[in-house]
Amino acid sequence: MSTVDRMSLAGRKALVTGASKGIGLETCRVLAEAGADVIAVARARDGLGEAAAAVETLGRRCLTLVTDLADATAVTAAAEAALDAWGTIDILVNNAGTSVPDLLINQKVEDWDRIMAVNLRAPWLFARVLAPYMIAQKRGKIVNVSSQTSAVALTEHGAYAASKNGLNALTKVMTAEWAPHNIQANAVCPTVVMTPMGEQVWGDPKKLAPFLAKIPAGRVAKTVEVCDLILFLASGASDMINGETIFIDGGYTAL
Numbered sequence: 001m002s003t004v005d006r007m008s009l010a011g012r013k014a015l016v017t018g019a020s021k022g023i024g025l026e027t028c029r030v031l032a033e034a035g036a037d038v039i040a041v042a043r044a045r046d047g048l049g050e051a052a053a054a055v056e057t058l059g060r061r062c063l064t065l066v067t068d069l070a071d072a073t074a075v076t077a078a079a080e081a082a083l084d085a086w087g088t089i090d091i092l093v094n095n096a097g098t099s100v101p102d103l104l105i106n107q108k109v110e111d112w113d114r115i116m117a118v119n120l121r122a123p124w125l126f127a128r129v130l131a132p133y134m135i136a137q138k139r140g141k142i143v144n145v146s147s148q149t150s151a152v153a154l155t156e157h158g159a160y161a162a163s164k165n166g167l168n169a170l171t172k173v174m175t176a177e178w179a180p181h182n183i184q185a186n187a188v189c190p191t192v193v194m195t196p197m198g199e200q201v202w203g204d205p206k207k208l209a210p211f212l213a214k215i216p217a218g219r220v221a222k223t224v225e226v227c228d229l230i231l232f233l234a235s236g237a238s239d240m241i242n243g244e245t246i247f248i249d250g251g252y253t254a255l
Contacts, residue, residue, distance in 0.1 A: 006237040007236075008034060008236075009031055009035045009036035009091070010034075011035070012035065012036045012090040012091055012234075013036065013037050013090050014036045014037070014038050014089070014092075014093060014234065015039040015079075015082050015093065016031070016039070016040055016041065016051075016095055017095050017096035017122065017123075018095040018097060019040035019042045019047070019064075020042035020044040020048050021044070021047050021195065021196050022193070022195030022198075023223055023226050024042065026227045027093055027095060027230050028040050028054055028055050029055065030224070030228065030230070031093075031230075032054065032062070034231055034234075034235070036060065036090075036091065036234075037055075037062070037086070038051070038060065038061070038063075039086070040052060040055070040062060040064045041065045041067050041078055043068050044066075045064075045066050048064040048065075063082070063086070069096050069122040070117040071117075072121065072125060075121075079128075079129035083133060087133075088130075088136075089140075090134070090137075091234045092127060092142045092143070093145070094122070094143070094145060094167075095145040095230075097119050097145065097147075097197070098114060098197070099115065099157070099159075099160040099197060099201060100159070101160070101201055102156055104158040115160060115163050116159070116162075116166075119160070119166075119167060120163045120166045120167055123144055124170060127142055131174075131178060135183070138182050139182045140181075140183040141185075141233065141234045141235075142171075142178075142184070142185040143234060144170070144171050145187075145188050145190070145226070145230070146164045146188060146245060147190065148192075149164055150165040150167070151245075152252070164189075167187060168189075171185050171243060172243045174243075175242045179243070184239060184242045185242065186241060186243065186244045186245075187245040187246070188226060188229055188248065189247045189249070191215065191220060191247075191248065192220040193221045194223075198220070214252055214255065215250040216251035217250030225248060226248055229246065233246075
């Protein structure tokens with residue numbers, strides 16, 4: 001099989017959360033370019049229109065689902081709607097994430113709870129609904145978008161770091177339970193990416209400068225660099241990679 005064929009997603013159906021902007025929006029485009037049809041899930045309807053246009057321009061199908069991932073009932077309903085529409089999902093990309101930076105002593109309980117619901121509970125809920133269908137077809141790919149912050153301490157990121165560290169652990173349990181069914185689950189851990197959320201947290205050059213000084217590569221990650229790894233993990237080329245947390249951090253965690 002050629003390299004192109006190993007990386008191809010032709011005939012595959014992918015569900016991407018947080019698809020209205022940033023890494024999620026670019027992931028929709030990259031997966032579609034590799035041949036996948038895409039179900040784009042996000043809270044913002046406007047951005048989902050952009051995702052649909054990006055996918056359909058490449059000749060692939062796109063279904064959009066407006067869903068608040070902090071609402072457990074809505075998440076389950078979205079996963080079930082995806083199955084009702086397309087019968088099964090081959091690739092699940094749990095990309096949606098939220099953050100409310102604050103010191104631990106100041107963090108509000110309601111913010112903590114929403115971060116945990118979106119970043120950690122929603123990936124489990126989507127997988128809980130979709131995994132039985134992956135098991136039945138004896139194949140599936142789950143890519144959980146975590147964070148460099150899951151492994152290194154950043155002030156004002158207590159809730160976010162806890163949610164992403166939990167997502168890494170959840171990924172390993174998914175592997176333990178579902179690898180025998182030819183389902184590969186992996187976590188991608190980017191450093192700062194200047195998505196809309198990244199700009200909100202790190203847009204101040206004075207705040208970003210000391211962080212950049214700790215990255216040997218001397219820069220933040222590009223959105224497409226994260227999406228290319230997601231594509232690899234969603235493809236047949238990664239069938240023996242399972243339960244891993246892979247960092248895209250320019251060497252930050254190597255020091």
